[in-house]
Amino acid sequence: MTTTDLSTTVTVRYFAAAAAGAGCDEETLVVPVDATVGDVTAAVLAAHPGLEALLALCSVLAEGRLLRDPAAPLAGATTVDVLPPFAGG
Template sequence: MELTVRYFAGARAAAGRAEETVPAGRSLDELTDHLATRHGERLAKVLTVASFLVDGVTCHDRQAPLPAGATIDVLPPFAGG
């Protein structure tokens, strides 16, 4: 099984893509480490301040295994008023 990772706003620019799939079987912390290694320093910086949704729900436990087949949304901080 896989996870679908969707990038929004600055995360999309840093990753160089809107979406990708990665193997399942990891926690959010492990996933962000994998993504930072895969895409480099620019995305790594975004990931340190981003919020994450797992199947549309805010993820509070970054050590819990992500469910296989889940969609992970990477949401960088948004500016505006």
């Protein structure tokens, strides 16, 4: 994680339909140092406004930890996964 006084970077990995919508499997986004899930979501939407409807259905994992609350802190996580609902199993 690269840190400045007010911001840091986080690697966001997209899967399935989220990757198709974002046009990439992975990217680095700038978020506040004390980022929450909501901050990452806002950064994703700023980069990919077309993902709004899909992102509302996605699960967000920080370092493999499922975070459902937009106010949940990333707590130093450097990787966030965006997973849409999957069919089958």
